[in-house]
Amino acid sequence: MNISLLQKSRYGYKPILPRALSGDLGTLKTVTGEATESVANQNEMKQLFPISYGKPIVTFEPGEGSVTSRALKVGVILSGGQAPGGHNVIAGLYDGLKKCNPESKLFGFLGGPSGILDDKAIELSDGYVDQYRNTGGFDIIGSGRTKLETEEQFARCAEVCKARGIEAIVIIGGDDSNTNAAVLAEYFARQKHDLSVIGVPKTIDGDLKNEQIEVSFGFDTATKTYSELIGNIERDANSAKKYWHFIKLMGRSASHICLECALQTHPSIALISEEVEEKGMTLNEIVNQIVDVVVTRSKEGEDFGVALVPEGLIEFVPEMKHLIEELNDLLAHHEEHFSTLRTFExxxxxxxxxxxxxxxxxxxxxxNNIQRQLLMDRDPHGNVQVSRIETEQLLIEMVADKLEEMKHDGKYAGKFSTQHHFFGYEGRCAFPSNFDTNYCYALGFNAAVLIRESLSGYISSIRNLGQPASQWVAGGIPLTMMMNMELRHGEMKPVIKKALVDLSGAPFRTFVAHRDEWAVKTSFTYPGAIQYYGPDEVCNMPTISLSLEAGKEFI
Structure with a gap:
């Protein structure tokens, strides 16, 4: 492989494990909690998951005695979009299995879930895994968006695993991939297949979280990467003093990325979709809010600024949300006819x-361009692909029109020159931060222990993340605990509930306490590039959101 100097140096980094996982695994003690319930629709969930439902939370603690682990054969799948740290999940899983028993084997299914259906896999070795430690990307085995959701697919998974002697599957993915993991685990149990399924929480969007899953992996690195870019643009804006930069940030539904980047960079404007929905703000009201900031800053001689726009904003605006819901439903039920209409007209x-x-x-x-984007091909769930909707340009056009009216009426005398950006793919495969490097390694290593304990239908959970890595708490959370019923493709289906921004939570309340000042007074901060070597407060701090949720002060 061709490697950079940084990659060569990062090979030498030794991830820090939680105390329970860093010692002799033969003495590990499994602490079992009370029976659990799903976050909603408990009756439906009990019927759909009669075997998996109600399993307890488990926590691993140092114990006494010694247990000899038998050799295990495990398959691993990378599912969905990339997130920094995926390689370390696999490295941690590999090392955990080998520590349980050196004769254990790990098979990587190639190209995502389709790899298991097509029986395309490689056995991972020391030398192969070592090439990918502490690096970004999913290229160690590749990823894909094939969904494991039909009984025919489940039966094929069982067939492939049986032929290879595999007794557990680890699915590294987001809320939908882990939903599929829950359904697959229930199927295996119902069919009495001696196969376990473990999930790992992945998504830069940050919406796979709850009290037990404090953050999904990749969020830390992605937001720090975007914040570096935003800070660079802020400094350029403050230097040239002639452009308003509208920056759309990746995040399919929730605004966690936008909020975290706002806390890191102090922009002139940051829109939070969940607040827009809570207040029932129309598109015109959002535009007027932006216009007020532009005009106020212009009066102070500052015809420049930075506005952060969450990718999913348009779905939270009441009239747009209703339109999109109608479009999703309409096109789901008339997909065949709609496909025969060849022209946009x-x-x-x-x-x-x-x-x-x-x-x-x-x-x-x-x-016209927004109409076209709303009618583009749907995503795998049958919904509008919001990443293709140029919301930042829509806002620029509407703000510009409003300012032109005000200028005509003598209410605005400034200049409104704009640049627009979309930050998404830039952060998905970045070199993982020290936090994500440790967190992902721990998630993978912990998954190996969950498999050794013959658990299935669980998601690997590392908690207490606001503290140093050695103080993190390892264990497992039942996947059904995080699920509810939602409308998908015109039908109600069990899915893991997305975690939207909590408007009563510390991160949002902190943002609200400062945003009016940031809007009027240029208060930009410049986080700079992710640092790997140096003092803890520079290299090893989690996101501001996670720190605030852990009760720490905003600095």
Missing amino acids: DQSEWVNKNLSRDSSYVFSSLP
């Missing part, structure tokens, strides 16, 4: 005829 005409009056009005009032 035909598609637009058909959609307008079949939408409600209010939604038809909203759709018709949108710029």
Whole structure:
């Protein structure tokens, strides 16, 4: 492999494990909690998961005595979009299995879930895994978005595993991938297959979290990477003093990335989708809010600024949310007919005829390019692909129109020159921060212990993340505990509930306490690049959001 000097240096980093996992695994003690319930729809969940439902939370603690572990054969799958640290999850899983028993083997299914269906896998070795330690990306075995959701697919998974002698599958993915892991675990148990399934919480979006899963891996690195770029742009804006930069940030639904980046960089404006929904703000009200900041800053001689826009914003604006819901439902039920409409004009005409009056009005009032983006191919769940909707440009156009009206009426005399950006892929495969390097390694190592303990239908959980890595708490959370019923493809299905920004939580309350000052007074901060060597407060701190949630002060 061609490697950079940083990559060569990072090979030498030794991830820190929680105390319970760093000693003799033969003395490890499993502490079992009370029976659990799903976050909602308990009756439906009991019926859908009669075997898996109600399992207890487990925690690993140092114990006494010695237990000899038998050799295990395990398969691992990277599912969905990339997130920094995925390689270390696999390295931790590999090392954990080998520590349990040196004769254990780990097989990596290639290209995501399709790898197990097609029986394409490689046995991972010391030399192969060592090439990927502490690095970004998912290229160690590749990822994919094939969904494991049908009984035919489940049966094929069992067939492939049986042929290879594999007795456990680790699925590294987001909320949908882990939902599939829960359904797969229930199927194996129902069919009496001696196969266990363990999930690992992955997504830079930060929306796979709850009281037990404090953060999904990759969020720390991605937000620090984006914050570096935002800080660079802020410094450029403050130097040139002539541009308003509108920056859309990745995050399919929740605004965790946008909020964390705002806390790190102190922009002039940061929109939080969940607040927009809570207040029932219309698109025009959002525009007017931005206009007020632009005009106020202009009066102070500052015709520049930075506005952060969450990727999923448009789905939280009431009239847009209703329109998108109608479009998703309409196109889900008429997919075959819609596919026969070859031109945008035909598609637009058909959609307008079949939408409600209010939604038809909203759709018709949108710029042509936004209409086209709303009608593009759906995502794997049948929903609008919000990443393709150029929300930042829509806001720029609407703000510019409003300012032009105000200028005509003598209420605004400034200049509104703009640049727009979308930060997404730039952060998904970055070199993981020290936090993610340790966290991901611990998640993988912990998954190996969950398998050794013959657990299935669990997600690997490392808690107490606001403290140093050695004080983290290892264990497992039942996947069904995090699930509820939601509408997918026009049908109610069991899924892991997405965690949106908590408007009563410490991160958002801290942002609210400072945003008015940041809007008027240029208060930009410049985080700079992720650091790997140096003092703890520079190299080993978690995100500001996680620190605030752990009760620490905002600095």
